[in-house]
Structure formats: structure tokens, C-alpha cells
Amino acid sequence: MAEDLIVQRPEGLYCPAGDFHIDPWRPVPRAVITHAHADHARRGHGAYLATAVSAGVLRARLGAISLQGLAYGEAVHLNGVRVSLHPAGHVLGSAQVRVEHGGQVWVASGDYFTSGHTDDTNTTCAAFEPVRCHCFITESTFGLPLYRWRPQAEVLGEVNAWWAANAQAGRASLLLAYSFGKAQRLLAGVDATLGPVFVHGAVEPLNEAYRAAGVALPATTRVEAATDKAQLQRALVVAPPAVLGSAWARKLGEHSDAFASGWMQLRGARRRQGVDRGFVLSDHADWPGLQRAIAATGAGRVIVTHGYEAVMVRWLQQQGLEAGSFRTQYGVEGGEALEEPPAAAVQEQALA
Numbered sequence: 001m002a003e004d005l006i007v008q009r010p011e012g013l014y015c016p017a018g019d020f021h022i023d024p025w026r027p028v029p030r031a032v033i034t035h036a037h038a039d040h041a042r043r044g045h046g047a048y049l050a051t052a053v054s055a056g057v058l059r060a061r062l063g064a065i066s067l068q069g070l071a072y073g074e075a076v077h078l079n080g081v082r083v084s085l086h087p088a089g090h091v092l093g094s095a096q097v098r099v100e101h102g103g104q105v106w107v108a109s110g111d112y113f114t115s116g117h118t119d120d121t122n123t124t125c126a127a128f129e130p131v132r133c134h135c136f137i138t139e140s141t142f143g144l145p146l147y148r149w150r151p152q153a154e155v156l157g158e159v160n161a162w163w164a165a166n167a168q169a170g171r172a173s174l175l176l177a178y179s180f181g182k183a184q185r186l187l188a189g190v191d192a193t194l195g196p197v198f199v200h201g202a203v204e205p206l207n208e209a210y211r212a213a214g215v216a217l218p219a220t221t222r223v224e225a226a227t228d229k230a231q232l233q234r235a236l237v238v239a240p241p242a243v244l245g246s247a248w249a250r251k252l253g254e255h256s257d258a259f260a261s262g263w264m265q266l267r268g269a270r271r272r273q274g275v276d277r278g279f280v281l282s283d284h285a286d287w288p289g290l291q292r293a294i295a296a297t298g299a300g301r302v303i304v305t306h307g308y309e310a311v312m313v314r315w316l317q318q319q320g321l322e323a324g325s326f327r328t329q330y331g332v333e334g335g336e337a338l339e340e341p342p343a344a345a346v347q348e349q350a351l352a
Contacts, residue, residue, distance in 0.1 A: 002102060003016070004135075005099050005101055005102075005104055006022065006106050006108060008327070009021070011024045011025070011028050012025050012026065012028070013108060013326065015081060017101045018078040018079045018080070018081030019079050020081075022097050022108050023108075023110060025039075025042060025329040027044035029045070030078070031047070031049070032049045032097050033048055033049065033058065034050075034096070034097060034109075035050075035090055035091055035110055036058045036061055036062075036093065037181070039329065039331055041058060041061065046066065047066045048065050048066060048067040049068050049076070050070070050093065051070055051071070051094075051095050052071055053069075053126075054092060054093020054095075055067055055069045055093075056212050057092055057180065057206060057210075058093075061180075070085050072095070081099060082099070086098055086129050087128055088110055088112040088113070089113040089126065089127045090111045090112050090113050090125065090128075091111075091125055092181070092209070092210055093125070094125060095110065096109045096112065097110070104134050104135070105132070105133040105135075106136075106137065107131045107133040107135070107136050107299075108137040109136065109139055111141065111283070112139065113283050113284055113285055113289070114127075114289045114292060115149065115289060116288055116292065117152070119151055119152075119153045122185060122188075122189075123216065124181075124185050124210060124215050128293065130296030131297060133299050134299060134300060134301065135299055136297040136299040136301075137303045137305060137326065138290065138293070138294055138305065138312075139285075139306055140290065140304050140306065140307030141284045141306060141331065142265075142282065143287065143290055143304070143308035143311055144311055147287050148265075148286050148288060149281075149282060152189070152281060155280060156186075156189040158279060159186070159189075160194060162256070162258060163194050166234075166255075166256050167233070170234070172235050172253065172254070173235065173255065173256055174239060174249060174256065174257040175239070176240065176241045176244060176257060176258065176259045176260065177239075177241075177259075177260045177261075179206055182260060182283055183203045183206065183207075183238050183240075184207065184210050184215065185283065186238060187218060190218075192219075194236070195231075195234040196231050196235045197218050197219065197236050197237075198220065198221050198235050198237045199221070199238045200223065200239035200240060201222055201224065202240050203220075203238055203240070204222050223248075223252070232252055233253070241273075244274065256276045256277070257275045257276050258277035258279060259273050259277075260279040261279075261281070261282065262281070262284060265280050290312070299321075301323070302316050302322070302323045303324055303325060303326055304316070304323065304324070304325045304326070305325065305328045309325040310325075
């Protein structure tokens with residue numbers, strides 16, 4: 001029986017044949033990185049391999065690192081193991097890692113987004129592309145049947161309507177979203193003709209990295225650089241969730257706040273977050289999206305990582321697939337890719 005191409009180690013996912021790790025959470029000599037969210041890309045590794053398009057964001061977040069960048073589909077050989085990176089549709093430069101050795105092909109997905117809605121175009125990153133393999137390592141951030149996304153164009157239309165109503169009433173629109181990925185997805189999708197767009201200082205460096213990679217975003221200004229406070233009364237202000245209720249937010253004056261997240265699918269999530277509005281918008285695949293992605297790989301074996309592993313593993317086994325899970329630290333320390341809602345809230349709606 002062939003040895004597994006990817007196994008668990010205390011440092012993270014490890015390819016013994018190639019002697020490299022994928023998204024390790026402890027320092028290692030060689031790390032292959034799926035994307036630049038903090039729970040997948042960490043400081044301290046000897047050498048990094050990632051997509052070339054993600055280089056700007058990785059360096060903005062990690063500083064000076066030894067980084068080799070690959071184009072999507074370009075292959076390198078690490079100790080005789082063929083490694084290539086393929087679009088994941090999650091954030092700028094996000095990739096699935098294809099590993100081939102000894103007649104076996106494994107794919108580690110990292111985080112990914114795929115949609116069943118034809119109008120869900122996202123100009124901020126390359127769309128997910130399924131990769132055929134024998135074993136697929138999949139996330140399950142939203143791996144419960146209750147998570148089913150509406151067309152993103154509809155949700156963005158609701159964001160625009162909320163912003164327009166606030167502007168007419170003379171109050172700022174504070175839209176809370178993760179600084180990397182979600183913020184840019186929103187900025188690229190809203191109607192920037194409705195008013196000026198301001199951002200938090202944590203968002204603007206990532207906007208600059210996106211623009212440097214060729215992604216079109218509307219003009220944005222740091223809130224601190226606002227010269228006319230009256231502009232804020234009709235502005236959209238994009239900031240990370242941590243600013244909610246802070247002194248920074250109070251400086252905006254009268255405002256309405258909203259949170260854009262897949263967790264807003266849960267009944268009561270907006271109330272628990274303490275915001276005026278909740279918009280269901282995610283960078284991760286929903287339940288049907290996970291199913292479609294897994295089926296498209298043709299894999300006979302599936303390993304489930306962060307999220308609702310037990311539910312996904314049980315469903316996969318019911319489909320006749322060999323399924324198990326890896327216990328990882330993704331979503332635990334990064335704070336961006338996975339903000340776990342209260343377990344009681346999930347159970348409440350799952351049983352409804």
C-alpha cells in the first residue's frame with residue numbers, strides 16, 4: 001500500500017517524500033503557502049513557496065521573507081515531488097497545492113470559494129478551478145447544510161441600498177469586514193458613485209497590494225486623512241470588525257454599522273455582534289459549494305480540515321467515499337479566515 005503523500009505533524013501538514021510543509025503553524029525549513037491569511041501564512045519559516053501574485057500581500061504581512069513565486073499551473077520539483085499551485089477563488093493569490101509522486105496525486109485546498117450562481121463574478125482573485133486527484137484535503141468552514149449563499153450580486157445590491165439610505169440621512173456607513181480579502185471583495189463590488197469611500201489604516205496597505213497586482217479597486221482614503229468631516233456623512237467606511245464600538249468608530253460621528261460575513265446566515269448573529277445590519281457575504285464555499293468542489297476532483301479519498309469536520313466526514317462516508325479528518329490550527333489563531341460563532345447559535349439553527 002502506497003504511503004500517504006501528506007500527513008499530520010506537530011508543525012502542520014507535511015509531505016514526507018518532498019520534505020516540505022503546507023501552511024505550517026510552527027517554523028519549518030520549507031513551507032508551501034496556500035494564501036496570506038494569518039492562520040495559513042506565518043513568520044519564521046526558512047523558505048516560502050507561494051503564487052507570484054500573492055507575493056505583495058505576503059511581504060506586506062510577513063516582512064522580508066525568502067519567497068519563490070509560481071504562476072498558476074507552473075510546476076516545480078521538490079526532492080522529486082511535483083508541486084503546482086491552482087486557483088482557489090478565496091483571496092488574491094490563494095491556491096490549492098497539487099502534489100504528485102509515485103503515481104499518486106493529492107490536492108490540499110487551503111481555503112476556497114466556489115459558487116453555483118453564474119453572476120457571482122469576483123474580480124479580486126482568480127476563480128476556483130477543480131483539480132483532479134486521488135485524495136483531496138478540503139476545508140469545511142461552512143460545512144453545515146444551513147449555509148447556502150444567495151447570489152453575491154443581490155447581497156452587494158443590499159449593501160448599496162443601505163449605504164445610499166444612510167447617505168441621504170447624513171450618516172456614515174461603517175462596513176465591517178476582514179482587512180484582507182473580504183474588504184477588497186466588497187470595495188470592488190459596491191457602487192462607488194454613491195459617495196466617497198474611506199478605509200481603516202489596516203485595510204489600505206492591502207488595497208495597495210491588490211492594485212499593484214492589477215486588481216481594479218475604487219479610490220479609497222484613510223479615515224485619518226479626511227479633510228472635510230462632512231464627507232463622512234455620506235461615505236462608506238470599510239474597517240476590520242475589531243473597531244466596532246471603539247473610539248476610532250466614534251470619531252465617525254453619527255453612523256450606521258454593518259458586518260459582512262458568512263456567519264450572518266445564522267439567525268441572531270447580527271444581534272449578537274451588536275450591529276445594525278448583517279450582510280451574508282463570504283470568501284468560503286457554502287455547503288453546496290463544498291459538495292460541488294469535492295465531486296469535481298473525482299477523489300476517492302477526502303480529508304477534512306478546519307470547520308465542521310465531523311458533519312462533512314459523515315456526509316462523505318454516506319456518499320461511499322473514504323473520508324477522515326486532520327486536526328489543524330487553521331482558523332484558531334489567525335482570526336481572519338474563521339471567526340467561530342457561538343456553538344449554541346449553530347445548534348439552534350441547525351435543529352430548526
